Amino acid sequence: MIGxxxxxxxxxGWISIACWIVVYSPQVYENYALQSGEGLSVLFVLVWLVGDLCNLLGAVIAGLLPTIIILACYYSLCDSTLLCQIYYYRWKHGHPLFKAKPMEGGETAPLLPSGEQEDHKLLSTKALVIRYTSALLFVCIVGTTAWWIAGKEEEKTPRPDIPSGDWWxxxxxGWTSAVLFIGSRVPQIMKNVTTRCEGLSPALFFFAVCGNITCTLSIVAKxxxxxxxxxxxxxxxxxxxxxxLDIFVSG
Structure with a gap:
């Protein structure tokens, strides 16, 4: 009998996966809408990507829960997508990195004119609460449905013993990835001080928080x-x- x-x-675990499937979409769309990825710190994304790769390799070696391994693969893919967006829009707009016309103010310049900045923040608190609550309910339903469809067979699969060499x-x-994940937030926090989170989607960190909480719960509940x-x-x-840290980064 399954415990x-x-x-x-x-x-x-499946709810965590659903959160992380959703989490990157708002930032990818935000970058597309602004035609810029300058709301993100390049160092933040790069360190995040290295951390995800270490996380993936460590999870495979340790034989951790399949949901954690799937998440690590997806994280790496999405990190790469964000990085490609940043450099694509820099190339498109003639960023000095590509030896073309420089963008006035560099990486810390406002992404939108002052009038457009105000228009960009018109969503009321009530609308945001409704939006995030609805999205959270959605990922919970999707995650639970995914578990119902595929999770039962996963639970029947015994976890293999890990050789001592592979354990270390x-x-x-695992600890390298944890340090990298934590350290990656530092350049983004520093960037937010100057850009005041312009071009940064709050939903990215909202669902990152939800994803990390449910990921932790999936481990300790086992x-x-x-x-x-x-x-x-x-x-x-x-x-x-x-x-x-993500609560702090999101402002």
Missing amino acids: SSDGLSSIF KSQVL SSDWGYLLTNASWIAGSSLIVF
Whole structure:
């Protein structure tokens, strides 16, 4: 008989995946609408990408939950998409990096004229609450449905024992990715001081927070065994700390 903890862990894992499927879309669209990726710090995205690659490799070596491995693959793909957008729009607008006409004010210049900046913020608090609540309910429903369709077979699959050599490799990669994820927020925070979050989608960090919370819950709901928690410690610590940083980064 499948334990309730396994089912709960799988549900949280699939909800986390749903959050991360949604999370990048608002920022990708924001970049498209503004025809600019300058709201994001290049260093933030680059460090995030390296962290995701370390996370992916460590998760595979450690034989972690399939949902965590799927997430790591998706993160890496989306990081690459954001990075491509930044450099594509720089090339398109003749950024000095490509030895063409420089953009006035550089990376810290406002992305929109003052009048358009105000128009860009016209959404009322009520509308934002309704939008985010609806989106959150959507990802919860999608995640639960995904678990119902595919999760039961996943729960029946036993987790293999990890050779001691691979265990240490996974821990080094896991903690490296956690440090990179946390450190990646620093350049974005510094950039926000000058740009005041212009061109940055709040939804990116809203769903990042939701994704990290549910990802952590999917791990701790699986088992309270100390060996299991120790193996997953870097993923738990990294996700938990990033939640607080992302709330700060989003302004």
